[in-house]
Amino acid sequence: MRDLDTLPKTELHLHIEGTLEPELAFALAERNGIALPFASVDQLRAAYDFDDLQSFLDLYYATMAVLRTERDFTELTLAYLERASAQGLAHVEVFFDPQAHTSRGVPFEQVVDGIVAGLAIGQERFNVTSALILCFLRDQPIASALETLELAASTRLASIDGIGLDSAEVGYPPSLFAEVYEQAAELGLRLVAHAGEEAPPAYIVEALDVLGVERVDHGVQAAQDPALLTRLAAERIPLTVCPISNLRLRVVDDLAAHPLPRLIEAGVLVTINSDDPAYFGGYVGDNYAAIREALSLTDAQLAQLARNGVEASWASEPRKRELLEAIDLWESA
Ligand code: ADE
Ligand code: ZN
Numbered sequence: 001m002r003d004l005d006t007l008p009k010t011e012l013h014l015h016i017e018g019t020l021e022p023e024l025a026f027a028l029a030e031r032n033g034i035a036l037p038f039a040s041v042d043q044l045r046a047a048y049d050f051d052d053l054q055s056f057l058d059l060y061y062a063t064m065a066v067l068r069t070e071r072d073f074t075e076l077t078l079a080y081l082e083r084a085s086a087q088g089l090a091h092v093e094v095f096f097d098p099q100a101h102t103s104r105g106v107p108f109e110q111v112v113d114g115i116v117a118g119l120a121i122g123q124e125r126f127n128v129t130s131a132l133i134l135c136f137l138r139d140q141p142i143a144s145a146l147e148t149l150e151l152a153a154s155t156r157l158a159s160i161d162g163i164g165l166d167s168a169e170v171g172y173p174p175s176l177f178a179e180v181y182e183q184a185a186e187l188g189l190r191l192v193a194h195a196g197e198e199a200p201p202a203y204i205v206e207a208l209d210v211l212g213v214e215r216v217d218h219g220v221q222a223a224q225d226p227a228l229l230t231r232l233a234a235e236r237i238p239l240t241v242c243p244i245s246n247l248r249l250r251v252v253d254d255l256a257a258h259p260l261p262r263l264i265e266a267g268v269l270v271t272i273n274s275d276d277p278a279y280f281g282g283y284v285g286d287n288y289a290a291i292r293e294a295l296s297l298t299d300a301q302l303a304q305l306a307r308n309g310v311e312a313s314w315a316s317e318p319r320k321r322e323l324l325e326a327i328d329l330w331e332s333a
Contacts, residue, residue, distance in 0.1 A: 008326040010091040010309035013240035018276025019080035028066040070114035077118025085126035087285025093131040135164040138172035162190030174206040181211040196221035223259035233267035238312030244282035245275035255294035271309040303331040
């Protein structure tokens with residue numbers, strides 16, 4: 001068994017706010033004069049016991065209140081890159097939730113500039129390349145998403161590579177956001193969306209057919225729908241699967257019962273990602289290690305998952321070639 005930390009990895013499903021470790025949350029709370037509703041780091045960590053997506057989101061939005069300044073976002077991004085690069089991260093496409101910050105009075109530009117500065121320092125320091133994806137909160141009004149898109153277009157378009165859709169899924173189908181996605185496409189932004197995490201396969205079909213996404217975030221519920229699996233494989237539509245997240249949010253009862261093998265068997269372009277690593281107790285390398293263990297994956301299968309991540313990524317062609325060569329070297333070493 002090869003050392004997984006040295007396998008070059010991408011991650012295409014990573015919420016930067018979900019990398020906020022309790023220690024940093026308390027340090028930022030103190031610096032910014034904000035009271036967290038927990039007495040200690042241990043008490044906050046003890047609250048990371050979730051029943052479903054909503055129970056996680058409640059804590060996720062409450063804790064991110066400590067993020068106030070551009071510097072906070074830079075430090076958050078750097079802390080993530082340091083941990084993930086120690087597990088072999090080579091390229092990351094970072095989600096951020098601007099509405100969760102602008103609604104608290106944090107200026108949009110400070111959020112973007114803080115993350116972008118962290119990513120730039122991270123590229124120098126850890127040789128991790130990156131892209132940035134602005135996510136809309138699907139449980140907020142469409143008007144708020146449209147306003148946020150306008151703000152992005154008029155202030156920081158050059159820093160943003162694509163848009164995504166996240167937050168509470170069931171009851172908020174992708175088609176609600178058709179106009180937002182149409183406008184984003186006209187701006188030249190790339191399109192992804194969370195679909196089929198908790199909601200049925202029909203949400204995945206809507207994300208593809210109504211929003212026109214090129215990648216589906218999670219998408220694990222596709223395993224229930226053989227016709228959809230055939231389509232995903234034929235059209236080479238990547239799924240950004242997050243195994244430990246699925247376990248911790250009780251999308252699956254047990255990692256050994258995760259639909260990943262069925263997705264792979266169907267020929268779907270599956271990638272492995274961490275989602276919200278601070279909350280779910282696992283960075284990208286931990287996710288590879290967990291599926292290796294629970295599903296008895298071979299080194300060849302793990303290398304193929306890493307290759308899928310490169311293929312599904314928005315890295316430059318030279319960077320993709322470099323990473324694919326490094327993965328081949330890992331496998332043949
Ligand atoms: N926001 C952060 N993590 C999320 C997830 N797994 N699903 C939906 N929204 C999210
Ligand atoms: Zn997510």
